[in-house]
Amino acid sequence: MSLFTGTAQFYRKYRPGIPAEVAAVLHEATRAGSPRRLLDIGTGTGLVVEALLNRFDDIIAIDNDADMLKAAEAALRPALPEGSSLLLVESTAEGFTPPTGWQADLVTICRAFHWLDQSAVLALLDDQVAPDGAVAIFGDNSFWVAGSPWKQAVRAVIQDFLGEQRRAGTGTFTHHDRPYSEIMEESPFDQVEEIRVPVHRTWTADSILGYLYSTSFAAPQLFGGRLEEFEAATKATLAGHSDDDAFGEDNEFLIRIGRRSAP
Numbered sequence: 391m392s393l394f395t396g397t398a399q400f401y402r403k404y405r406p407g408i409p410a411e412v413a414a415v416l417h418e419a420t421r422a423g424s425p426r427r428l429l430d431i432g433t434g435t436g437l438v439v440e441a442l443l444n445r446f447d448d449i450i451a452i453d454n455d456a457d458m459l460k461a462a463e464a465a466l467r468p469a470l471p472e473g474s475s476l477l478l479v480e481s482t483a484e485g486f487t488p489p490t491g492w493q494a495d496l497v498t499i500c501r502a503f504h505w506l507d508q509s510a511v512l513a514l515l516d517d518q519v520a521p522d523g524a525v526a527i528f529g530d531n532s533f534w535v536a537g538s539p540w541k542q543a544v545r546a547v548i549q550d551f552l553g554e555q556r557r558a559g560t561g562t563f564t565h566h567d568r569p570y571s572e573i574m575e576e577s578p579f580d581q582v583e584e585i586r587v588p589v590h591r592t593w594t595a596d597s598i599l600g601y602l603y604s605t606s607f608a609a610p611q612l613f614g615g616r617l618e619e620f621e622a623a624t625k626a627t628l629a630g631h632s633d634d635d636a637f638g639e640d641n642e643f644l645i646r647i648g649r650r651s652a653p
Contacts, residue, residue, distance in 0.1 A: 396611050397604045398457040401435050402465065404600030408441035408500070411587045412528070412643050417445045419524045419647050420495045429494035429518065431483045431511070432502025436462030439476070440469070446496070447474040450488060452481045483511045493520040501529040503570060512577035512648075521650070525579045527570050528645040530589065533598075534607060538639065540631040544598065547623050548608050551616060556607050571646050579648030586642050593637040595628045 420426075425448040430438050433451035435458055442449075443466070451466075453459050459478050470476050479486065483506050488494075497515055499506070515525055533541055534556055571582045593601070599621060602608035613620050631637065 396457075397606075397609050398435060398455070398461045400600050400610075401458065401604040402461045404597055405435070405437060405604050406530070406589075406591060406601075407437050409587065409589055409643070410441075412645065413441040413445070415585050415587065415645055415647075416442060416496065416498060416526055419526055421522060427492065427494045427496075427520070429488070429497045431486075431497060431499045432505065433462055433478070434458045434502075436466045436478075438498050438500045439466055442498075443469055443474070444471060447471070449475065450477045450479060450492070450494075452479045452483065452486050454480060454482045456480055483507075484514070486514075488518050492518075493523065494518060495520050495523045497523070497525045499525070499527045503527045503529075508570075508573050509577065512574065512579060516578040519579075523649075525574070525648045526645060527574065527648070528643055530641045530643050532605070532607075533601065534605075537641075540628060540637050541639075543627045543631060544602070544624060547620070547627050548602070550623070551620050552608070552612055574646060574648040577648065578650055581649045581651055583647045583649075585645040585647070587645065588640070588642045591639045591641065593639060594635050595625050595637075598628065598637065599624060 426446045427448040428439070428442060428446035428450070430436075430449070430451040433439060433453045434455075436451060439449055439451050439462070451462065453462070459480055463478055466476060466478075483499075497519055512525070519525065531537065534545060571584060574580065574582045602624075603610050610617055628635075628637065
């Protein structure tokens with residue numbers, strides 16, 4: 391069972407998309423021209439592809455969750471520019487093999503690198519990325535990384551219901567103790583550039599709950615018969631932090647772009 395079983399509808403609606411500033415950084419990370427090939431790993435409901443649809447014309451997006459891919463298909467296919475190609479593949483990153491002769495100009499891994507066999511995937515990508523291509527690993531901070539009083543309060547409610555440790559589906563989340571840039575520097579894509587893009591968002595109680603239900607640590611099925619109780623507790627807690635149901639968040643995308651060393 392996927393870590394995100396039952397979350398696709400919430401993921402598509404409530405997960406923040408990729409800001410235009412981040413899309414511009416990704417666009418500039420590799421060569422222009424056509425065909426311009428993108429491989430999106432852990433695509434989920436296709437948020438990265440959606441942000442880059444008009445910048446790449448030959449796109450493969452992979453995910454191991456069939457429901458996520460169905461949501462991606464429904465959202466992306468109608469918006470695909472004429473003449474562009476989109477292939478959605480149900481696969482793990484470790485088990486994916488591209489079509490013969492196909493190499494990506496850019497590989498994107500957003501909010502998913504922590505789930506992968508990181509060194510193994512980067513080694514596999516050496517054959518899947520064009521000689522002058524790049525790998526971009528990026529994401530913003532999860533709600534679990536509480537950076538404001540209202541986030542801390544929400545995390546405490548989750549812990550009251552599900553335990554102190556961060557859940558990952560039926561298990562618990564294991565934190566990686568090495569910076570991603572360090573891992574990339576030991577891979578074929580050892581020339582690493584870091585770019586930070588700040589972002590400000592405003593949430594409501596309903597959108598916060600929708601976001602939580604899109605995560606592996608607060609997916610609806612984890613609460614069993616206590617889901618309505620959890621919703622009520624979360625809304626009551628949030629009401630103590632805002633009089634107008636508006637919750638500001640200052641976050642940032644940290645983008646790591648890896649390229650091969652010059653021969």
